[in-house]
Structures are given as C-alpha cells and as structure tokens.
Amino acid sequence: MTATPTSTLRRLRAEHGLKALRYCGVSVVNVTVGLSVLAVCHGALGWPAVVANLAAWIVGTAPAYLLSRAWVWQRSGPHRLGGEILTFWVMALVGLALSSLVVAIIEHLADRTVLVLAGNFGAYGSVWVAKYIFLDRVMWPRTRDA
Secondary structure, three states, X not given: OOOOHHHHHHHHHHHHHHHHHHHHHHHHHHHHHHHHHHHHHHHHOOOOHHHHHHHHHHHXXXXXXXXXXXXXXXXXXXXXXXXXXXXXXXXXXXXXXXXHHHHHHHHHHOOOHHHHHHHHHHHHHHHHHHHHHHHHHHHOOOOOOO
C-alpha cells in the first residue's frame, strides 16, 4: 500500500511536529541576532560585508548550538567535542562560507545593506532544511527510549 499525501503529512507531524517548531524558534532567534549584528556592523559601522558577516556568525553560532542541543533535541549531559561541537561548527562554517560568498558578490554589485542582509538570509535559508535533517538523523537521532 502506498502512502497518501495526507498520511505522509500525519506521519511527519507526529515525528517532527514540536521538534520542528522548536527548530524554527531557534532559527528565529539566530536570524534575528545574526541580521542585527550584520546590519550594525555593515550599515552603521561601515565594515566590509564579509567582515560583518563573520562577526554575525561568531556571535550567533554558540547560542544556536546550545539551543539546538538542549531545547530542540532535548540533549543534556556532557558535550562531545568531535561528535557534536566540531560537527555543528563545521556545518556552521559551510553556511558561513556560502553566505560570505553571497554577501561579497552583493557588496561588489550593489553596496546596499538591505541587499547584503537579504543575501545573507537567503544563503543561510538554503541550507536550513538540510541542516535539520542532518542534526535529526545523524547527530542527535531519536533513541528507542524517547
């Protein structure tokens, strides 16, 4: 028997509903902090877009990891350096590299802070779903006890 769109949606909601909402909540916090830092550094302080983007990444990555681990995936106990921290930071670096490329191109073409912010948002948004799947299936998979 094949799954219908309705049954697939029910299964996804049952499996990911609250967790996905929490992930969205962490993303809202992270995007708000990141774009605020980027706007201040690039728009108000006049920093180059890539440098401002790096500052936003530095400010936002640690809280994103901690909120994701504790609130979204309900993990506690010791943090595993190789299995959690470094893996999360490598994923964050991929997002940083992509967003830095995008903001550098935008700054070169049209040095406007609003466009730099939009490019940053779009670049990070493009890896958002893949990051959720990786965190959920590989880094913090559901245990049998959960």
